[in-house]
Amino acid sequence: MENRVISFREALAAVRAHAPMLPVETVAAAQALGRVLAEDVVAPEDLPGFDNAAMDGFALGPAHLAFPPDTPIPVSRRQFAGDGHGVMDGGACQIMTGARLPLGAVAVVPIERVQLDGAWDAPGGLRIRLAETVAPDANIRRAGQDVQAGQAVLVAGTRLAPKHLLLLAALGIGVVVVRAVPKAAVLCTGSELLAEHEAPRDGHIRNANGPYLCAALAAMGAEVVLYRAVPDALEAYTDAVRAAEAAGAHVIVSTGAVSMGVHDFVPAALQSMRAETVFHKLAMRPGKPTLFALLPSGALLFGLPGNPMSSACGLRFFVQTALRAMQGRPPERPRHAVLMQALDKKPDWTLLQRAALADDDGVLRVQLLPDQESFRIQPFVQADVWALLPPDAAHLPTGSVLAVYPIDGAD
Numbered sequence: 001m002e003n004r005v006i007s008f009r010e011a012l013a014a015v016r017a018h019a020p021m022l023p024v025e026t027v028a029a030a031q032a033l034g035r036v037l038a039e040d041v042v043a044p045e046d047l048p049g050f051d052n053a054a055m056d057g058f059a060l061g062p063a064h065l066a067f068p069p070d071t072p073i074p075v076s077r078r079q080f081a082g083d084g085h086g087v088m089d090g091g092a093c094q095i096m097t098g099a100r101l102p103l104g105a106v107a108v109v110p111i112e113r114v115q116l117d118g119a120w121d122a123p124g125g126l127r128i129r130l131a132e133t134v135a136p137d138a139n140i141r142r143a144g145q146d147v148q149a150g151q152a153v154l155v156a157g158t159r160l161a162p163k164h165l166l167l168l169a170a171l172g173i174g175v176v177v178v179r180a181v182p183k184a185a186v187l188c189t190g191s192e193l194l195a196e197h198e199a200p201r202d203g204h205i206r207n208a209n210g211p212y213l214c215a216a217l218a219a220m221g222a223e224v225v226l227y228r229a230v231p232d233a234l235e236a237y238t239d240a241v242r243a244a245e246a247a248g249a250h251v252i253v254s255t256g257a258v259s260m261g262v263h264d265f266v267p268a269a270l271q272s273m274r275a276e277t278v279f280h281k282l283a284m285r286p287g288k289p290t291l292f293a294l295l296p297s298g299a300l301l302f303g304l305p306g307n308p309m310s311s312a313c314g315l316r317f318f319v320q321t322a323l324r325a326m327q328g329r330p331p332e333r334p335r336h337a338v339l340m341q342a343l344d345k346k347p348d349w350t351l352l353q354r355a356a357l358a359d360d361d362g363v364l365r366v367q368l369l370p371d372q373e374s375f376r377i378q379p380f381v382q383a384d385v386w387a388l389l390p391p392d393a394a395h396l397p398t399g400s401v402l403a404v405y406p407i408d409g410a411d
């Protein structure tokens with residue numbers, strides 16, 4: 001490990017470089033929500049699969065389009081969605097939205113644009129008159145107009161959202177090749193910690209980080225295989241790390257005990273386990289004492305500082321970066337927003353501040369919230385985004401453009 005205090009960007013790059021790619025597996029597309037594609041998806045067929053009507057109305061042949069206005073055209077057949085292809089036989093064909101276009105049809109006119117004479121089941125049958133010209137191809141959805149067979153429709157690294165399942169189902173793709181679900185463990189250190197249901201005792205606090213980290217990891221697509229509160233003792237911590245490895249965790253997230261306190265034993269515990277510490281201490285806030293280590297088992301260990309915002313920020317940026325990289329996802333691209341207040345900041349430090357976003361007549365504006373200390377939970381709850389104040393600036397004037405990141409990073 002370098003002894004130098006490294007930058008936020010260098011730390012992100014180090015996490016990305018050390019994150020191992022997870023193996024691939026094949027799963028049912030219907031069960032694949034939130035999973036990450038390991039391969040491009042190529043359309044096996046056209047969408048639509050056949051020429052069909054876009055409106056309920058009448059399919060017309062080329063001769064009908066040339067008729068003078070008001071010429072009666074007999075309706076000789078009907079075509080419903082689900083029918084096989086039929087053939088035009090000289091008359092018009094009453095057709096329903098989505099029904100396969102009969103061979104020889106060149107346009108569809110909506111029912112409300114024609115005058116109806118007679119009735120389908122009456123003697124003499126149904127005739128239509130066109131009040132206006134109908135253009136060739138009108139209201140026809142052509143095969144392959146949406147997707148063409150052989151086209152790459154989804155790229156490897158895509159995290160499957162409901163919209164992707166729509167496309168897969170339409171194309172009849174029942175299975176997809178995805179990355180394994182990353183397994184995570186959450187270890188919260190601190191002899192002061194109580195479970196959330198316990199009554200407060202003198203000097204104790206409730207373990208707030210644990211439930212948050214478990215929920216945020218699940219939202220990021222990880223499976224939490226172990227969650228444990230760990231008293232302030234080195235052996236209890238090493239036991240918990242071993243239990244996390246035994247549970248198959250690819251990523252172990254611990255909170256607390258990484259700073260300068262008498263009980264800040266995480267660095268020593270990792271040394272005793274022969275872990276390789278990649279970094280410990282960053283020029284960033286919150287999260288200055290953040291630690292990242294590689295365990296001999298191959299698991300990644302994130303030692304996040306105990307303050308709730310320091311843990312939340314470390315999970316949001318470092319653990320999320322690792323989970324993305326392990327699943328072959330590209331690095332996250334932030335949005336950008338215009339800063340609404342001027343500020344001075346410590347040069348060389350990256351600050352990640354809780355902020356509100358506002359859409360001001362199409363311009364995205366970011367307002368940093370007051371009270372940014374890392375013990376405060378309330379501004380986090382009120383925030384829409386983390387706003388990144390870059391290290392190269394000591395003064396940020398109003399109107400500066402900042403990168404902003406959704407607060408939970410669960411996309």
Ligand SMILES: Nc1nc2c(c(=O)[nH]1)N[C@H]1C(S)=C(S)[C@@H](COP(=O)(O)OP(=O)(O)OC[C@H]3O[C@@H](n4cnc5c(N)ncnc54)[C@H](O)[C@@H]3O)O[C@H]1N2
Nearest residue numbers: 188190207208209210256257258259260288305306307310
């Ligand atoms: N002398 C120094 N003191 C501190 C420094 C420093 O550089 N020199 N750094 C400060 C910074 S910055 C941070 S961040 C914290 C990090 O401390 P630790 O990671 O060692 O964490 P703890 O001391 O265990 O806890 C810090 C704080 O967070 C509360 N906490 C811990 N776990 C939880 C939990 N699961 N849920 C809710 N709250 C939790 C804990 O009670 C403490 O108040 O160190 C500073 N000190």
Ligand code: MOO
Nearest residue numbers: 286287288310374
């Ligand atoms: O880095 Mo600590 O997280 O500033 O409070």
